[in-house]
Amino acid sequence: MGFSLHLVVVLPFLLAPAVPFLARRLGPRLGWALVPAPFLITLYLLSVLPVLAEGQVLTASWTWAPSYGLSFALALDSFSLLFALLIAGIGTLVLIYSIFYLDSKEDLSRFYISILLFMGAMLGVVLSDNLLALYMFWEITSISSFLLIGFWHHRTESRDGALKSMLTTVFGGLAMLGGILLLGAAAGTLSLRELGAAAPAVAAHPYYPAIVLLILLGAFTKSAQVPFHLWLPGAMAAPTPVSAYLHSATMVKAGIYLTARMGTVLGGTELWFYIVAGVGMATMLLGSYLAVQQRDLKALLAFSTVSQLGFIIAMFAFGTAAATAAAVLHILNHGIFKGSLFMLVGIVDHQTGTRDIEKLSGLGSKMPFTGTLMFIGALSMAGVPLLSGFVSKEMMLGALLNPPAGPNVFTYALPVLAVLASAFTTLYCLQLTLKLFLGPQGESPLEPAEAGPGLLLPPALLGGFVVLLGIAPALVEHHLIAPATAALTGRPSSVHLALWHGVNPALFMSIVALAGGALLYWQLPRVLPALRRLSSVRINANTIYNALLTGTETGSAKLTRRMMTGNLRDYLFYILAFTALVLIVGLVRVDFGGFTGRWPRLSPVSWSELAAVLVLIAGALTAIVARQRVGIALGVATVGFMVAILWFLWEAPDLALTQTIVETVSIVPLFLAFSYMPRLRDRYVRPRVRKSDVSLAVVIGVLSAAFTYISTGTRLFDSIGHWFVENSYRLAGGRNVVNVILVDFRGFDTLFETTVLALVATAVFTLVRSRRDPGGAVKPESPLMINPVIVPAVSRVLFYLVLVYSLYLFFRGHHNPGGGFAAGVMAASAVIIWALAFERTAAMKLVPVHPRYIIGTGLLVIVGVGLSAVALGYPFLTQAFGSFHVPVAGEIELASATLFDLGVLLVVFGAIHWLVAAMSDGIALEQEHIREYRARGVYHLRKGRL
């Protein structure tokens, strides 16, 4: 039993993915393959009908995510059964109808997939016991509805209608999700069946008003209640089977379902009564009032649906057994007659080529069956006796007279409004019947002809039910209506369905409504223009929606354009301003007081330090105000060199050495690049200096300095640094602590900093390479070719000196200042000297292999050192060192760190070499080019000639 209950929901979902394959085999007969699914579900539902009528509830649960309180739990009682029967039963008929309605050239599989998804989801909504699962199915119905409304997506109105419905219903869905979460927090459960017991606690909870509002937002948007009614007419852009199924018989009733269910938990308060009754009745009146003014038959039916839904929803404000029973019966009736009416309007559209009520009349003689069925459906809706609608309408009108609150103006107004709305209902029902089928024949694009049996059968079956239920409403009383009512009210239903309720106020109201409607129809030529004048107000729900939509889009665009200027200085301004702001706020928050009395004493500043700093500042200012690239680069370099001097003064020779070499080497590629660029002045309009930028820069500078100063006074712990000093020789076998930190203690950092360097070179190369237009400028000559005799001569000497020094740096690195990085940069600078002295490409002739091989090898060496430790069972990058006795040479200290350092050297050298090469000639950077250059060998080193 449990599985079959889940199958009811799951079957359509299982079938949906199979549709494309079925479509390939069956072609236009695809629909027939799908009809059995809803039909079987209907049969199953009918089979459990007697059991449920006794008050039993079928449950089944699959666990899903209990941590969220989410389970795929289903519960089927009579109230759910009523909806499920509508969904599966009308679903079966709609599938049959659509087979005849849709052209075989349409994208049938997309249509049927969406329909099946909807069917499964809708069954999920009405069967779910778990509110989160219900929410899930709820959203899936919105999406499938969106897809179906947009089925003919080449039409603008389809796309717009789909969007409108999706936005409205998902908005409600999100509100509902919020409500569900609050409800879960208040009640401690998300199970519908358990919620009933928690109702008093929920009503007393401070979240209660929010829960009511949020959940009703969900229900009202789905059921197209005022002011969210506007999506439903837009949804009429969908193919008619969809309108019949989703937008009249089933999906729009999801809101009713939710309101009814939630009424058992949240109902019974004045808040609930006034909101639900107020919105419902307003919707009923507005819907019917708008329906009579429509020219498009489907729009008329859409507004009529809005109106009827409002009436039903209002019933659930009352919570009385009578009102509930009336609503339950009307849900069934409305599903049946409205489903058939939509199908019939679809037939009219299909057979005449128009849905314009002004163009259609006198169809009765040509389409007698359609006409007859239309009369049955419409008159049932109007509440004419002997048809199903009469019974439920009578009961609903009667229920209005016994409000749980009041009496006050509101409760007195309810019956009056209902009668007025019913009069309008009568009026449009007469338009649907008398206007359409009687009188002289109108002008339609196609010559009217009766539809085939395939199209007529589904509405005929529904029409049969309308008559049957109208004559003998008791047929459904015991098995469906009474138990469904009981399922909601929690008490056995005492409702008695009968054709004749005796002479009572409700009968009187019915008569007034019918007569009023007839009167209005008689005076239609005068009434209609008056009504249209009345409703031609400037502001209505539609204009508000449009204003919101376009307002959001244009407003967003404006705001975004304003913020996202594309201007780097603006973005930096935001970032720096924000930084300054939060730092200052932070400072204020700690009340500055955390630092009083702990202002650090600064060490005395020497003259040399002061001088270095002043030059540094001058360099920075130069970089800011310089008007040529060279000036900027020199300014920046000055800063770097002064930092190197400061390192030196602070007795950090390693840093000073490295910094000096790096500054030297990094400025060369800049100069090489500049020679390709136009003069700064020619191309670049110097931007205006913004005062705000300047002041912000100053603020950031001051803050950085101030906080750094504060941090020196806020030392809470000793640094771990002394550990390195103590252990560098003992544990790592190196006397140069900086080098040991770099290659061993924090060799892991170095590994990736080295990779960064490799990436820099690669990135520069790819950039140069992809920008270089074929045949573009290659400037082989050196930018520093000042003196053709002296410079090369000196350079050659320098070249060898530098190379030797590089080796020296490398080998002494583990114990003294130096190391792989410095050595690599040094070696590269030898190549740079060559390039500067002779020609740019000379560097490439010197080094026989492509720089990427050097870099790659270097990286592999480093990773290899790391992995060899892994092979020996140690953590990656564990270094080994030791003294080895080598014959002749004596004791030699060897450390795997040296190999690591060699890798660093290779990468650094290769990277800088590549950088310079890329700046020299973007294209000559494949191995074959290098071979070519070497073959030409103009300035070849070995041959020793210029």
Added chain:
Amino acid sequence: MSNLVVAPVVLPLLTGAVLLFAPRRLAWQRGVSIVSALLVVAVGLILVRTAWQGGIQVFQAGNWPAPFGITLVADLTSALLVSATSVAALAVVLFSPYGMGKDREELYYYAGFHFLLVGVHGSFLTGDIFNLFVFFELMLLASYLLVALGGTAVQLRETFKYALINNVASGFFLLGVAWLYRTYGTLNMADLALRVSMSESNGWLSVIAVLFIVVFGVKAAVFPLYGWLPGSYFAGPTPVVAFFGGVLSKVGIYALLRTFTLIFVEDPAFTHRGVLLPLALITMVIGIIGAIAQTDFKRILSFHIISQIGYMLMGIGLLTPLAIAGTIIFVVHQMVVKTVLFLTAGAAEQVTGTTDLRKMSGLLTSHGPLGVLFLIAALALVGIPPLSGFFGKLTLLQAGVEARAFFSVAVALIVGLGTLFSMIKIFRYSFWGEEKGLRLLDKNSPAFRGLLAPIALLVVVSAALGLGAEHVITYTSASAQQLLSGQAYIEAVLGSFVVARSGS
């Protein structure tokens, strides 16, 4: 003491180094990349399993004890994020042969991509704040290479902004590390956490903390630090941007998550509730406003990144176990879904030659499967159940309700509607409508199928994350507990050292 922890870093590094040798042998480049990506996925999954069964895994680089050497830590969170990243990376690598263009592939694309992966995995795994800086640099350099790959004018312009802004952030990063080191005398994050817990900084730590909000906020594209993102993500090659959008911005969130649960926890009323949470909400809203304003596939997605970052930040701002779990779920979900959405943009670009929504339409008619996959991914992003996005959002919403942060909950819900609106906009313009624009690839061509396969892979992952939500929340709740307690992390990293010091 496990080398497994370092494997997600070393493997791509080795791959990148090897790929440097022959950039133009594409079959080889692609083959090696795919094999390596698969291996990394496997390693990631093993890491998750190990972290789940065996607790926090610690790797001490060079066998030096913490806090002196560099520590890598695979706890539940970092193992999970490494796994998710590796899956996204696999999809991108599979996509690239069809979606990148041969010219660009030959320019060290795969090497750059694997180096990027090194940086990402390293950032997730490292337990050392300076080492995090190093990995950030690596990541940045690789991303400069990749974003500018192809070198069109717009790429250069946007990469320049991207690079400059990120360099400013790097400067602040160094400054922050310096302040921290000066105050606490250590760089190891566990050691930092321990020292923070042992001392009272009178608010000084919170001041350092806000600087780190700026540093990581730039990386994560948090309001108002996100200026670099939309332009550069629009300009870059789409497969690259797919990985950036899916994964890269989440590294910033991860860094915030790690440091603001482990180290900067002295004054959450200020740093979390006072700064991060409001930023989260503004980021959500401003991102979605940006997305609504766009009419380009990639631009809409780029602004969505910002908006979704807000959700993740919200979890950190709330700082409850459930909220942190929500952030983690959201990060994983975004890695998958954002990547796949950009890949669909890439596929659409390959088919139509443009990402401008106004220049394409009717793709549903001509290339139906792409439309279906896009729609599912889009709905996952919006947070429609049962897809992955729903559970991330649900967790955060429940956490918000629990923490009585109703305003945040309301904003998060409303932003969801904006997300839907802009995703539907893409769908309406490019997939619906009359067929318009170019069709460079046939629906049945192998190239188009090659584009679809990785997209389908990620869509399946997203659905699986939703259907397996219970596993996900169980795991991430445990991760959140681990993050918030901090003690387990400190003990795992410093274990013996703590004992030794307290003994002496």
